[in-house]
Amino acid sequence: MEWTRGPVIGRGSYATVYLATTAAGDPFAVKSSKLSTSVSLQNEQQILSQLNSPNIISYKGYDISYNNNTPMYNLHMEYAPGGTISDTIKKHGGSLDESLIRSYTHQILLGLDHLHSNNLVHCDIKCRNILVGENGVKIGDLGCARLVENRGGAAGTAFSGTPVFMAPEVVRGEEQGFAADVWAVGCVVIEMATGCNPWPEVDDPISGLYRIGYSGDVLELPGWLSPEGKDFLAVCLRRDAGERFTVKELLRHPFVVKVEEFEKNSPTSVLNQDFWGSLEVPESSPATTQIADFSGESPLERMRQLVKDSPSCLPNWIDEEDWITIRSGLIEESLKIS
Template identity: 50%
Template sequence: MEWRRGQTIGCGSSATVSKATCCRSGEIFAVKSVELSRSELLQREEKFLCSLSSPYVVSYKGCDITSENNNLMYNLKMEYAAAGTLIDVIRRKSGELDVAMIKCYTQQILQGLEYLHLSGVAHCDIKGTNILICDTGAKIADLGCAKRVDSESDLTARIGGTPMFMAPEVACGEEQSFAADIWALGCTIIEMATGESPWPNISDPMSILYQIAYSGRTPVVPEYLSRQAKDFVSKCLKRDQKERWTVKQLLKHPFLAEFSYVKNHNFLDSNSPTSILDQGVWNSIEVESETPNDVFDLQTKYLSSCPDQRMTRLLSSSRVPNWTCEETWITIRDSNNEEEL
């Protein structure tokens, strides 16, 4: 398919997202691009996307390699989301969403997770900046941290995601599976309700990881939410992953029982579109590992020591930006691609 690259709509540390147009049909889509020599992680994401098909997961449009400015570029083509990310919607709604919108988006995110989990895929990085808002509603995007979960896999082999949204077992470096997505969903609901991170009063990364891993605490659920909403979030934020509710259980929770989706609901507005790599969002800046031997090769370094040492190693690289500011929170990704997809 011949296509034309348009304006840049998002930038990350290792990829750029542009608006693109098909020359023949005029169809608009998004293209996530990186130099071919650094495209290992993007190619891994492509292997996930091309095998998935759900109205609640961003659609795959193909991939190709182009020559631009004397560089070979690897391009992952995806569905275009004119309303941007869930975080963009929250900002346009003065920092918080009403209960009806929270129910609507929660229902759709859960349906996306149901599809992924039934497909044997854990997303591993659910958060507002990885949820795109299209004309039909919320869709899960950015599978750069995703992993396949099966009975033979070593669940400690790949640990990734955004620290603020990590479940206790992930912060400890023990396991990352379907239950971790449920914890992250609970954090995302808090994000929708408050416009803030799930741990708003802590900025030091070591403190956050220790808080999640060892304090016994959970993120604070906003008081203004209904009793049913609070109970729903509490089922997501069980510190013991065995007690955490599954997607199937949550879809039957009373909080969503009377949910009714309005087909003509206007999810779009006149604001300029953004994308899953909106650089201005504090927790969407991504630093991806590009060689098996750097600080984010978590299988050989982060997971080879006790929990205290693992968290220390996680924060000890000179490549990590200034972690004291909310706007520099990063997504951690393991670059080991030996796992068969």
């Protein structure tokens, strides 16, 4: 397929996302990285190509191109004109009303149900990874996703995601299964309701990770949410993974049953320059990569590795955008700074 690469519309831990157009002028998204470092992107391609859900960003193919004689691996995906839920939160002044939260949450659960039914765990559910399409929200960025059979179940195994959204058992290095995605859904609801990460009052990464994994503390629920909303969060955020609701059980919860379709407010034209200007990421902010091996480490050492700084950038617990995101493909394990 002939296509033309357009502006940068996002930058992940291991690839850059561009707006692209076909020869006929139809828009789609292209996620690209150097072929030599494309293991995670190829893993995402293999997973996306097996999925078919209106609530997961759709797969459109892949190819290899050349940039100054450097081979590039390109993953072709559905284009979501509304950006991410994080963008929507900012456009709404820092939080969303409950009717929109209910609708978004229902659609996220539908996408997760499809993933879990295919024995896949997303491992990095957060508002920045949920895309807003013309007809609803869709789960994106499956670079951390893994088959349930391939996850480690013992302490010290590799795990993936953004620390502030990790479930207690993931921080402790015990397991990362379906229940970890459910915990992250609860964190996303809090983020949509408050515009903040789930632990905004903690400003030290080490103590924050200890609090998530070992303290027994529970997350503070947004006070203005309805009783149904608070109960929904309570069953998502049980510290014991075995006591959390499954996604299928959550889909029957009153908080998301009979939700009204949200109003469309996303730009639908690729010529909307103000929208693209708000999404374009400067080329001067590349991600920094660090390699980590958690096998056999003590809990404290695992947490120190999690928040280990690069020479030029310390992680910031308050601003989720500066958090270290841990990516784990089927072959490589690496630490990426978002």
